[in-house]
Amino acid sequence: MAKWILWMSLPFWVGFAFANEAAPASADPALEARMMRISSELRCLVCQNQTIADSHAGLAVDLRQQVREMLQKGQSEQEIIAYMTARYGDFVLYRPPFKATTALLWIGPGVMVVAGLAILVIVLRRRSRMPQDQFDPESPDAGQDPHLS
Amino acid sequence: MKYLRFLIPLFVFLGLVWFLARGLGLDPKTVPSPLIGKSAPGFSLTKLDNPEKTIRREDLLGKVWMLNVWASWCVACREEHPLLVEFSRKKLLPIYGLNYKDDRAAGLRWLANFGNPYDASLFDNDGRVGIDWGVYGVPETFIVDREGIIRFKQIGPLTPEVIRTQIEPLVRQLNG
Numbered sequence: 001m002a003k004w005i006l007w008m009s010l011p012f013w014v015g016f017a018f019a020n021e022a023a024p025a026s027a028d029p030a031l032e033a034r035m036m037r038i039s040s041e042l043r044c045l046v047c048q049n050q051t052i053a054d055s056h057a058g059l060a061v062d063l064r065q066q067v068r069e070m071l072q073k074g075q076s077e078q079e080i081i082a083y084m085t086a087r088y089g090d091f092v093l094y095r096p097p098f099k100a101t102t103a104l105l106w107i108g109p110g111v112m113v114v115a116g117l118a119i120l121v122i123v124l125r126r127r128s129r130m131p132q133d134q135f136d137p138e139s140p141d142a143g144q145d146p147h148l149s
Numbered sequence: 150m151k152y153l154r155f156l157i158p159l160f161v162f163l164g165l166v167w168f169l170a171r172g173l174g175l176d177p178k179t180v181p182s183p184l185i186g187k188s189a190p191g192f193s194l195t196k197l198d199n200p201e202k203t204i205r206r207e208d209l210l211g212k213v214w215m216l217n218v219w220a221s222w223c224v225a226c227r228e229e230h231p232l233l234v235e236f237s238r239k240k241l242l243p244i245y246g247l248n249y250k251d252d253r254a255a256g257l258r259w260l261a262n263f264g265n266p267y268d269a270s271l272f273d274n275d276g277r278v279g280i281d282w283g284v285y286g287v288p289e290t291f292i293v294d295r296e297g298i299i300r301f302k303q304i305g306p307l308t309p310e311v312i313r314t315q316i317e318p319l320v321r322q323l324n325g
Contacts, residue, residue, distance in 0.1 A: 086183060087183070088283050089180060091180045
């Protein structure tokens with residue numbers, strides 16, 4: 001039984017071994033968790049599709065250390081994010097702030113959904129107004145060229 | 150007139166092509182630096198060839214100078230290096246190196262092998278000054294004016310075009 005438990009817990013220990021290898025972590029797990037949460041909001045500039053929390057790139061390791069030290073000094077999350085954007089720009093943020101240059105980024109998807117729904121409603125309404133005998137989903141709506149179906 | 154609506158997909162497609170073609174021309178590695186037009190971050194670092202001697206940001210105020218971030222482990226730096234050596238012969242402005250996350254002996258050996266275009270190299274062992282300057286892709290090159298304001302940043306190796314069309318005119322203007 002004891003042996004079985006040991007084997008079952010193996011994946012857990014493997015995870016631990018890697019975690020230790022990856023980061024010269026501070027002893028405080030709460031601080032470490034905060035550091036990882038902040039890091040996962042920041043883009044790694046060397047490997048741009050990863051967060052600083054995920055990346056093994058040298059710069060990401062350094063920036064995690066920087067975040068860790070700033071937290072140890074008692075600095076707030078906002079201060080750390082401000083520190084990073086002052087150096088690397090809004091580009092490091094996975095959630096960029098809403099401003100003129102990012103308005104399209106934030107509003108775009110919503111606009112597209114609304115436009116899609118509007119087109120759907122218009123088409124359905126037009127079809128519902130058609131006389132019953134004329135309605136045939138296989139043929140194009142009135143006003144379209146029958147030769148092109 | 151009725152047939153025009155069948156051209157809509159064509160125009161949508163052309164729009165898409167335009168966006169994609171533009172996307173191909175952009176380099177996602179080039180992130181605009183928020184530091185341009187701002188005061189250069191402070192530093193106090195020892196010289197690569199002399200751990201006793203420290204250079205600070207304040208020491209360089211009053212002149213237009215170039216900061217070139219390099220490392221002996223950086224392949225692109227080697228590619229850029231002959232151009233920088235050639236540029237330094239023109240004596241247009243003082244060139245300072247930031248030896249980024251390197252080993253002192255390896256850095257010095259690298260300069261001995263490939264030539265030293267720098268008036269001095271600053272030894273940034275832990276990369277802290279690099280972070281302050283927003284460095285993420287070595288080599289990087291900055292131009293700092295007399296008041297200590299960053300005026301220009303190049304990410305990645307310099308090219309003869311960048312030197313001719315951007316750096317030289319800027320330095321002349323700042324010195325003029």
